[in-house]
Amino acid sequence: MDKVKEVDNGFNHGITLVERKNIGISGVKKIESFDSEEFLMETTLGYLVIKGSELEIIKLDTYQGNVSIKGKIDSIMYLDGNNKKENENSLLNKLFKWYLEFKFFHFYILFSMV
Numbered sequence: 875m876d877k878v879k880e881v882d883n884g885f886n887h888g889i890t891l892v893e894r895k896n897i898g899i900s901g902v903k904k905i906e907s908f909d910s911e912e913f914l915m916e917t918t919l920g921y922l923v924i925k926g927s928e929l930e931i932i933k934l935d936t937y938q939g940n941v942s943i944k945g946k947i948d949s950i951m952y953l954d955g956n957n958k959k960e961n962e963n964s965l966l967n968k969l970f971k972w973y974l975e976f977k978f979f980h981f982y983i984l985f986s987m988v
Contacts, residue, residue: 887919894947896932897924902939913943921953 887901901918908914908931913924918939929945
């Protein structure tokens, strides 16, 4: 008879910030999204958003759940379940607005050539 055993990955969550230039995060389960201004990641203690400028991953260890990021760190914020959905919606809204602007731009060029 097979028994399913839940394995505790043992990731302890912690944050180390050095002079707002480098940040190390442990206990990261998954990086949901990132760009040069924002990181959204799931940690063992909830969703975490890091905002700043010129952000980039300098080290990613998926086995141990460690992430190191460099750049100018402006904010570190934990999200509850409701805020994560709002953040996803805002990203979706940004993509939709970009798509509409892109379509309008092509429409404008097409008719300006006629």
